[in-house]
Amino acid sequence: MSSGATETVAALDFTPTAVTLVEVLSVLANQDELATIDEVRQDEALRREALATYEALPAPGARPHRGWKYDYANLSFDELRWTSGSVMMATMPKRPVHRLDAEDSGADEIDRPALATENAGGLFFFGATYVDAPSNVDPRVTVLPLTATTVRANEGILNGGHTHSILHEIVDWRADKFAALATAFQNCGAFVYVPDGVQIDAPVQLVFANSEAQDDAVFPHVVVVLGKNARATVIERHVGDGDPFVCGIVEAHAGEGAQLDYVVVQQAGEAARVIFSRGARAERDAQVRWHLAELGGALVRTVLGVRLEAPGSRAEASALFFNTGLQHVDLTSGVDHLVGPTTSDTVVRSAATDRGQGRYIGNIVIRPKAHGSDASLRDDALLLSKHAHIDSVPALEIAANDVKAFHGATVGSLDEDALFYAGSRGIARNAALRMITLGFFEPVIARFPGEALRDEVRTALDRKLDDATEIDV
Amino acid sequence: MPTRGLIARDLRVAVENNEILKGIDLTVEPGRVHALMGPNGSGKSTLAFTLAGHPGYQVLGGSATLDGEDLLALPPDKRAKAGLFLSFQYPAAIPGVSVANFLRTARMSVRPEDLNPAKFRKLVFDKLDTLDMDPAFLGRYVNDGFSGGEKKRLEMLQLAILAPKYAVLDETDSGLDIDALQSVGNSVNALRESDEGKDIGFLVITHYPRILKHVPADVVHILIDGRIVKTGGPELADEIERDGYDGVREEVAFKAAMDEFVVAKAPIV
Ligand SMILES: Nc1ncnc2c1ncn2[C@@H]1O[C@H](COP(=O)(O)OP(=O)(O)OP(=O)(O)O)[C@@H](O)[C@H]1O
Ligand SMILES: [Mg+2]
Numbered sequence: 001m002s003s004g005a006t007e008t009v010a011a012l013d014f015t016p017t018a019v020t021l022v023e024v025l026s027v028l029a030n031q032d033e034l035a036t037i038d039e040v041r042q043d044e045a046l047r048r049e050a051l052a053t054y055e056a057l058p059a060p061g062a063r064p065h066r067g068w069k070y071d072y073a074n075l076s077f078d079e080l081r082w083t084s085g086s087v088m089m090a091t092m093p094k095r096p097v098h099r100l101d102a103e104d105s106g107a108d109e110i111d112r113p114a115l116a117t118e119n120a121g122g123l124f125f126f127g128a129t130y131v132d133a134p135s136n137v138d139p140r141v142t143v144l145p146l147t148a149t150t151v152r153a154n155e156g157i158l159n160g161g162h163t164h165s166i167l168h169e170i171v172d173w174r175a176d177k178f179a180a181l182a183t184a185f186q187n188c189g190a191f192v193y194v195p196d197g198v199q200i201d202a203p204v205q206l207v208f209a210n211s212e213a214q215d216d217a218v219f220p221h222v223v224v225v226l227g228k229n230a231r232a233t234v235i236e237r238h239v240g241d242g243d244p245f246v247c248g249i250v251e252a253h254a255g256e257g258a259q260l261d262y263v264v265v266q267q268a269g270e271a272a273r274v275i276f277s278r279g280a281r282a283e284r285d286a287q288v289r290w291h292l293a294e295l296g297g298a299l300v301r302t303v304l305g306v307r308l309e310a311p312g313s314r315a316e317a318s319a320l321f322f323n324t325g326l327q328h329v330d331l332t333s334g335v336d337h338l339v340g341p342t343t344s345d346t347v348v349r350s351a352a353t354d355r356g357q358g359r360y361i362g363n364i365v366i367r368p369k370a371h372g373s374d375a376s377l378r379d380d381a382l383l384l385s386k387h388a389h390i391d392s393v394p395a396l397e398i399a400a401n402d403v404k405a406f407h408g409a410t411v412g413s414l415d416e417d418a419l420f421y422a423g424s425r426g427i428a429r430n431a432a433l434r435m436i437t438l439g440f441f442e443p444v445i446a447r448f449p450g451e452a453l454r455d456e457v458r459t460a461l462d463r464k465l466d467d468a469t470e471i472d473v
Numbered sequence: 474m475p476t477r478g479l480i481a482r483d484l485r486v487a488v489e490n491n492e493i494l495k496g497i498d499l500t501v502e503p504g505r506v507h508a509l510m511g512p513n514g515s516g517k518s519t520l521a522f523t524l525a526g527h528p529g530y531q532v533l534g535g536s537a538t539l540d541g542e543d544l545l546a547l548p549p550d551k552r553a554k555a556g557l558f559l560s561f562q563y564p565a566a567i568p569g570v571s572v573a574n575f576l577r578t579a580r581m582s583v584r585p586e587d588l589n590p591a592k593f594r595k596l597v598f599d600k601l602d603t604l605d606m607d608p609a610f611l612g613r614y615v616n617d618g619f620s621g622g623e624k625k626r627l628e629m630l631q632l633a634i635l636a637p638k639y640a641v642l643d644e645t646d647s648g649l650d651i652d653a654l655q656s657v658g659n660s661v662n663a664l665r666e667s668d669e670g671k672d673i674g675f676l677v678i679t680h681y682p683r684i685l686k687h688v689p690a691d692v693v694h695i696l697i698d699g700r701i702v703k704t705g706g707p708e709l710a711d712e713i714e715r716d717g718y719d720g721v722r723e724e725v726a727f728k729a730a731m732d733e734f735v736v737a738k739a740p741i742v
Contacts, residue, residue: 415565415567416528417565418565418566418567420525420527420528420549420565421561421564421565422550422567422575422579423526423548423549423550423553424525424526424549424550424552424553424558424559424561425550425553425575425578425579425582425583425631425635426550426553426554426579426582426583426635427550427578427579427582428548428550428582429548429550431578431582432550435567435570435574435578436567436569436570438569438570439567439568439569439570439614440568440569441569442568442569442570442614443568443569
């Protein structure tokens with residue numbers, strides 16, 4: 001099905017040191033006016049532990065993930081620019097908002113999708129810097145940069161107000177190398193809180209932008225908490241033509257009966273590296289729906305998880321990527337059915353052309369107590385050129401009786417019969433190819449919330465087809 | 474001025490190096506209906522695919538022209554633009570592409586000049602109505618999960634919307650229930666009565682004369698083993714239904730033997 005699957009495994013060459021961390025911390029300490037000594041110490045201890053964890057954990061690319069190459073994506077940590085303006089720590093109180101002069105920052109050059117449109121509100125980050133922008137978030141909803149002040153003011157919600165604590169607990173950074181890195185160097189972030197019973201229609205948007213002038217190291221930490229029966233859509237966007245290194249964490253908590261749609265539209269610059277660990281927890285009768293479109297970046301790695309912790313909870317994961325040029329996308333999704341009955345439905349569509357490389361690992365775990373659960377995992381890959389390659393590694397682990405689990409996977413190339421059929425209707429080969437390829441993604445796109453968003457993804461895919469140099473096999 | 478018609482001359486075609494069509498001569502004139510019958514595997518679909526330009530069929534010799542234009546030199550989409558339409562025996566599915574989108578794209582490819590969206594919409598709904606099709610079909614993915622009969626109706630919907638110069642219907646009647654057959658007949662006849670459709674030449678590939686009750690054939694051809702062995706009027710279809718192909722085969726064999734006999738005798742005469 002593909003060639004070029006050499007076994008050279010080159011790990012990312014990250015060499016952050018305790019010294020780097022101390023430098024970062026000292027930059028931050030100088031800016032830190034109101035953090036208590038305790039907060040500073042706690043923060044520093046956490047970061048040191050996280051850095052040690054990062055160093056101790058093996059790099060992906062090593063076994064058991066053979067065949068995955070990061071050699072186009074080597075990165076030396078020392079290259080990253082650390083500027084005080086781009087660093088904002090959890091321990092920075094009082095003035096969480098950096099008002100940047102738009103001209104200085106170049107922020108006005110960024111096409112700010114939708115923050116100004118669609119009646120959406122949210123936060124805008126330029127590099128790691130929060131840029132204050134007019135926003136019309138529903139007043140019942142809290143949307144703040146994640147700072148020490150924010151954490152302090154929302155202590156009850158973040159650290160145990162609900163049945164479990166949330167901050168640093170939903171994504172297990174102790175077991176995930178990049179989540180540990182993100183924890184050690186976190187320099188921006190967002191906190192979204194939708195209280196009990198509040199249901200909002202307009203999405204909350206978190207925009208991470210970058211320009212060529214500013215190739216940043218961005219370590220975001222996003223925390224989304226939905227109270228009982230709350231309902232919201234959060235859209236995380238990555239835009240801009242810079243080539244940042246982004247390594248972040250997203251933690252989402254859906255309270256009893258809550259419904260969360262969390263959308264990621266990743267259109268970072270073509271040399272960007274974008275690495276995320278995203279996790280969610282669903283309480284009784286809650287629903288968490290992840291929608292991912294990984295479109296930009298040179299190296300993209302996403303780990304996506306949902307823990308179904310109470311009966312009646314449901315997870316949906318819909319993800320697509322389309323690798324052109326030398327893009328690598330590495331996607332892992334996992335649904336953990338801890339109790340039953342719980343349900344999950346995962347749909348992944350991936351395509352690659354040129355020398356694009358992709359890998360998908362889909363995990364479903366149904367624990368002994370998860371009787372009556374129902375899990376479905378479907379992933380299909382489409383290879384459009386001889387040198388493109390996609391691996392698919394599904395894994396179902398079922399420890400309960402009386403469960404339904406479905407899994408299906410395909411890797412294929414374009415359907416010649418469909419191409420001929422379209423041709424016989426006057427549609428030229430090139431146009432037919434485009435139509436069929438876009439159609440291939442449709443089952444995932446159709447699950448994204450809102451026609452505007454769906455059209456945006458379609459348009460972005462269409463543009464990627466324009467850019468692909470080698471298509472047709 | 475070149476001869477009008479969908480014309481094959483001594484067309485010889487191989488699939489995977491097996492010669493399937495061994496010299497086809499056929500002329501479908503504008504506005505006329507030709508039926509093509511023949512046993513399974515005789516090469517009917519091969520002829521249809523070859524005319525439409527399927528890349529898997531190698532033309533060994535002969536020609537195929539549409540109103541004088543050399544079809545064999547064109548890729549499939551250009552043949553459609555030249556005015557050819559093929560209704561597939563087994564239409565392919567295109568998952569993720571809605572019927573509405575597909576119809577619009579096809580129509581715009583074949584005839585870029587005309588029809589604003591409102592008119593196009595009206596055209597589609599009219600044709601759906603003639604075919605007794607639920608407009609909900611427009612939102613479904615092309616042939617994806619369609620029943621056999623639904624696929625054939627969708628082929629006829631496309632025929633009506635694209636209104637080509639020549640249409641090859643490859644077993645459009647197979648697998649249709651009585652009502653569906655009636656709808657297909659109505660649709661084809663409505664098209665043939667319209668200004669757009671009155672000059673369409675049809676090549677109707679079929680195993681049964683019943684479709685010809687709805688769409689009467691002017692001429693019937695019998696294809697056996699890659700050759701058109703007999704051509705006649707509509708009564709030929711009934712004859713085939715009654716007697717099968719053995720009668721024709723025997724007749725052909727007899728004629729061949731007679732020819733040989735005549736040839737053998739020739740020097741003496
Ligand atoms: N792709 C192919 N590979 C190999 N053989 C083929 C292929 N396509 C057609 N053939 C052969 O060519 C011959 C003619 O097939 P064709 O489909 O044209 O028959 P047909 O007359 O349409 O039959 P039916 O009435 O069953 O539809 C058959 O023997 C068939 O097996
Ligand atoms: Mg056939």
